[in-house]
Amino acid sequence: MNLVQLNPPSPDPKTAPPFPAAAKIDLRDTQLRRNIARATDTIQRKRAALVEEKKDWQALRDAGAAIRREALRNLDGYLLQFEDRFQAAGGTVHWAANAAEANRVALDILREHDAREVIKIKSMTTAEIGMNEYLAQHNVTAHETDLAELILQLGGDQPSHIVVPALHKNRQQVREIFARSMGLPGLSDDPEALTAAARQYLREKFLRVKTAICGANFLIAETGGVTIVESEGNGRMCLTLPETLIAIVGIEKVIPRFADLEVLLQTLPRSATGERMNPYNSIWSGVIPGDGPKNMHVVLLDNGRTRVLRDGIGRQTLQCIRCGACQNACPVYRQTGGHAYGSVYAGPIGAILTPQLEDMRHAQSLPYASSLCGACYEVCPVKINIPEVLVxxxxxxxxxxxxKLASLFDQERAGMMMMAAIFASSRRYEAAQRLARTAQRTVRHGDAWYHWLPGMAGRWTETRDLAPLPQETFREWWQQRRRS
Amino acid sequence: MRIALFITCYNDTLFPRTGQSVVRVLERLGHTVEFPLEQTCCGQMHFNTGYAREAYPLAKRFVEIFADAETVCIPSSSCVAMIREYYPALARENEDAGMAAAVDSLLPRVFEFSELLVDALGVTDVGAYFPHRVTYHASCHGLRSLHLGDKPLRLLRAVRGLELVPLEGLEQCCGFGGTFAVKNADVSAAMLTEKTRAVLNTRAEVCTACDNSCLMHMQGMLHRQFAGVRTLHLAEVLAGTEDVLG
Amino acid sequence: MVAATEAIVNGPGMSSRERVLERIAKANSKAAGVPESIPRGYDCGSTQSTDETVALFERRLQDYDARVFRIRSNEIAARAAEILQSGHRQRIVVPDGLPTAWRPAGLAWIPDDELSIDVLNAVDGVMTGATLGVAVSGSIVLQHGPAEGRRVLTLLPDYHLCVIQAAQVVETLPEAFARLDSARPVTFFSGPSATADIEMTRIKGVHGPRFLDVLLVED
Incomplete structure (x- = not known):
């Protein structure tokens, strides 16, 4: 059995369970929590040390944010400029309004070249559009070549982090997947040995498969350039060895100028993996004579991005450069890992991106999957105010x-409306304070704490006690004191 | 200085001793405290839960009540953050130029309790005595919105008899997050477990902070566990003297 | 075929391109305007002496486990011979334009005459020049012209011997971008390929060359 054919469906925000329900299950997975805490702690520690040594860090964030904001402000112009330059360099640009179109465009190109197999560079965008499953349905086998993506693909699993997609797996789990699917029963669980096994397994594919699919970190309007940032060299293999290369790229990935990379290539690696620079960056435009693929395609994908762009506050979400720093910093992600978000985009950025891409029709629990602690905003290299967007x-x-009529019977809404009415007048507010205390006297004796509460408040007392209301409010004390 | 106290709705109702302590500390330093009785709530809970429409009149109300105050003291970082970060936006979104101007003029006079002491009044030694082993929890809003930094710690270090022990994972959220604590109760409890573990590791008797909301959350689990740790707002620690223990 | 697909999805008259551009224009109707100026308050120039910059570059490369040999320009061939022979590397690919004076006698130099990937996969190594070096990040940058060669040359062989002049080393990334030719392909490499995908343990040498030696020429 060829396990590579296994392409579990990408998580679909349209059908995923609400975040609290999914999280409840993952919170019980002690191995998952240990793996995630360990991985996020490590990256955070490395990142913090490098940010500390970079005295101009805040200036770089300001510049990065401005570059990304400007790209979005005049997005159509920059995309057209990119298209013009890229095509002048011998490449072809396609436009896709949605996932189905992007998949079709890619498949058509593959068929044109009789490709039955493709090698792939890790790409969140192709995961977003469910490309591997789509290709499998059309008898094209996609081989993931990033080590983490390979682990997931061979293990029939889903990414749980933007940058380190298999961080929820430990070495024993990886060993088991590789031993089984590569037919290496004697494989050790030493990361070095596991990596060597992957190198050998993939080298054959790199040398043989003539078509590759990738995403892109940045498109450069000024030069028609495509930028790929990576660590392992699998990217360079896919960019240079095949005859045909297709890049599926979200329209928001464009930046105005070549020199803008001098900012983003400083902030991205430090934020993503805690390195001063990742091992490899490739920048090129179109077809390079005598060097690399002869057929070079870029598919510009909308798939809901223009919808995000419409929202004056939400549009900053598109500034994202997919570094994953917000995920590592997020105390919620740290507990649950990425799968509970029910989307390829997990963590704080996923909590704001996914519901917007879904036009707020799905994934409505995600904006609430945050305590609004602000750690994500603090580390964001392009200053996306994630708490502001969440709220x-x-x-x-x-x-x-x-x-909706049903909202009239919604417990939370009713409570919020009542509280708003109470807070609108100090007389009503004081009356409510007295009433609450009277109500408490009927159910409680002395000053015993609450161990159980009804309704939504019951979620509090599942794990926490609550002190009883004091006998006197502050304002009563104040008035009493003033009188005496 | 005449200082108008905005006690906040939950301190008023659930933590009156915090307000009493604020009054005691400020009066001990020779200031006059005023308490406008019309005050209720800043609107944070509504705003953060998605009820911006309901938050707007509450914000407007706050601004009107405190418009003429010389200085406003608020013993809650999260309410100060609400006012500083989102009141200008609420005014803008509701195209309320009057409120926008009033917010602009009011904001420089609004201080969180430890900010008021250290920045506006220039004191770190408030003459307090508190003979206990204490650890300090930095609330997220205090840490990231108000950038309180070591202001609360400087105040605590000046307290006689107090043994201050650092809390590991200081920048990590306790998992309260307002309605997050009930809407995502399980994740919130997991975060809280990490936080209370850190508190217990300090072997402190008292955990203090600039926000009773975090403290209520932490106390909720510590009480359930019979952990033997109290939580007290910074003002209550600073209110202690040889005559009156906090 | 592709065009046919687009016509099916969109119906006649409007291509996906037009549709996406129209959506962008609509979404940006309030936002678009004069380009926002970019606050470039970050460090753009060097803060160190040339010697310090070169020393930092050397240190960073060594952090990545690359070996750095500081030499004079008349020593290139001799040191290359010494290094290659001690590593038992015989069959070395060289790109067009690599000075013949750099190549010591006694080794099997293989000029890149459109070598197949199978050949490249089987050689002992590659020797190239470089466009520039960036000290802060320990990066070597190639633009794939003379003496640097096709991108694949420095990818498939497991060993890379790179010659770089001290004068080509800049301190910061903005200085590097000021010198790069934006019309040519660019490859940055900062140490050998690596992964930390398994338990965040850094493993060297996944797919790219696992061994990098740098001849740093100081005159």
Missing amino acids: HLRARVVDRGRR
Whole structure:
């Protein structure tokens, strides 16, 4: 059996369970939590040390944010400029309004070259559009060549992190997957041996398969350049050995100028993997005579991005350069890992990107999957104010609900409306304080703490006690004191 | 200095001793405290849960009540963060030029309790005595929105008798996050478990912070576990003297 | 065929291209305008002396386990011979334009005459020049012109001997970008290929060359 054919469906935000339900299950996976805590701690520690030594870090963040903001502000112009330059260099540019179109365009190109197999560079965008499954349905086998993606593909698993997609797997788990699918029963669980096994397994594919699919970290409008940032060299293999290369790239990935990379190539590696520079960066435009693929395609993908662009506050989400620093810093992600987000985009960035790509029709629990602690914003190299967007999207979720009759019976909404009415007048507020205390007297004796509460508040007392209301509010004390 | 106290709705109702301690500390330093009785809530809970429409009149109300205050003291970082970060946006989104101008003029006069002491009043030694082993929890809003830094620690270091022990994972959230604690109760509990473990590791008797919301959350689990640790707002620690223990 | 697909999806009259561009224009109707100026307050120039920069470059390369040999320009061939022979590397690929004076006698030099990938996969190594070096990040940058060769030359062989002049080493990335030719392909490499995908343990040498030696020429 060829296990590489196994392509489990990409997580689909349209059908994924709400975050709290999915999280509850993953929280019980002690191995997962240990693996994630270990991995995120390691990257965070490395990142923090490198940011500390970079005295101009905040200036780089400011510049990075401005570059990305500007790219989005005049997005159509920059995309057209990219298209023009890239095609002048012998490449072909395609446009895809949605996932289905992008997949079709890619398949058509593959068929034109009779390709039954492709080698792939890790790409969140192709995961977003479910490309591997689509190709499998059309009898094209996609071989993931990034080590982590290979682990996931051979293990029938899904990525849980943008940069380190298999961080939820430990060495024993990887050994088992490789031993089984590569037919190496004697393989040790030493990471060095596991990596060597992958090198050997993939080398044959690199040398044989003539078509490759990749994403891109940046498109450069000024030069028609495509930029790929990587560590392992599998990217360079896919970019240079095949005859045909197809890059599936979100329209937001464009940057105005070649020199803008002098900023983003400083912030991206430090944020993503805690390195001053990742091992390899490749930049090129179109077809290079005598060097690399003769057929070079870029597919520019919308798939909901223009919808995100429409929202004045939400559009900053598209500034993202996919470094994953917000995931490593997030205390929620740290507990649950990435799968609970029900989307290829996990963590804080996923919590704001996914529901917007879904036009707020799905993934409505994601904007609430945050304690708004702000750690994500603090580490973001392009200054996406994730807490601001989260709160804004919560308002969009609530506003969608306002139009529904059922919302009249929603416990949270009823509570919020009542509280808003109470806070609108200090007399009403004081009356409510007295009423709560009276109600407490009917159910409680003395000053015993609450171990159980009804309704939504019951979620609090599942793991936490709650002190009883004090006998006197502050304002009562104040008035009493003033009188005496 | 005449200092108007915005106690916040949950301190008023659930933690009156915090307010009493703020009054005691400020009066001990020779200042006059005022308490506008019309005050209620800053609107944070509504705003953060997605009820921006309901938060707007509450924000407007706050601004009107405190418009003329010389200085406003708020013993809650998260409410100060709400006011600083989102009031200007609320005014803008509701195209309320009057409120926008009032917010602009008011913001420089609004201080969180430890900010007020260290920045506005220039004191770190408030003459307190608190003979206990204490650890300090940096709330997320205090840490990342207000950038309180070591201000609360400087105040604590000046307290006689107090043994200050550092808390590991200081920058990590306790998992409260307002309605997050009930909407994502399981994740919140997992975060809280990490936080209370760190608190217990300090072997402190008291955990203090600039936000009673985090403390209520931590106390909720510590109480359930009979852990033998109290939580107290910074003001309550600073209110202690040889005569009146905090 | 591709065009046919687009016509099916969009119906006649409007291509995906037009549709996406129209959506962008609509979404940006409030936002678009004069380009935002980019605040470039970050460090753009060097803060160190040339000697310090070269020393930093050397240190960074060594951090990545590359070996660095500081030499004079008349020593290139001799040191190359010494290094290659001690490593038992005989069959070395060289790109067009690599000075013949750099190649010591007694080794099997293989000029890149459109070598097949199978040949490249089987050689002992490759020797090239470089476009520039970046000290802060320990990066070597190739633009794949003379003496540097096709991108694949420095990818498939497991060993890379790179000759770089001290004068080609800049301190910061912005200095590097100021010198690069934006019209040519660019490859940065910063140490040998590596992965940390398994338990964040850094493993050297996944697919690219596992061994890098640098001849740093100081005159």
